Amino acid sequence: MGTASANAAPGCGHASWYALTSKTASGERMNPSKLTAAHKSLGFGTKVKVTNKRNGKSVVVRINDRGPFIRGRVLDLSKAAAQNIGMVASGTAQVCYEVIG
Structure with missing residues (x-):
């Protein structure tokens, strides 16, 4: 993906999800109940609309961490964000995302 992924x-x-309580790359603590x-x-603070392709559900998240570091994955969602789009049970989902602010 290289530098082309840095544009909007x-x-x-x-996408996958995680629920740690460690510090994120932006310096804030990971909170699984926030939409991040x-x-x-x-960039940190970027608002991104994420849509689960399987069910059409969307959620707006704020970027506050770096990752995912598994090949082929584009986003790592907080548990709350994953719940909003119905992907907690499956663990991963095919999503599309767009920067909205």
């Missing part, structure tokens, strides 16, 4: 172009791919996500290159 929408993307699709595999990790992305490899989008």
Whole structure:
């Protein structure tokens, strides 16, 4: 993906979720009940609309961490964000995302 992913172009791919309470790359503590996500290159504080392709459900998250570090994955969502789009049980989902602010 290289530097092209740093622009505001929408993307699709595999997302996963995590529920740690460690510090994020932005310096804040990870809170599984907040609507946040990790992305490899989008700026901290960027608002991203994430849509689960399987069920059409969407959630708006704020980027506050770096990752995911598993090949082929585009976003790591907080548990709360994953619940909003119905992907907690499956663990991962095909999603599309777009920067909205």
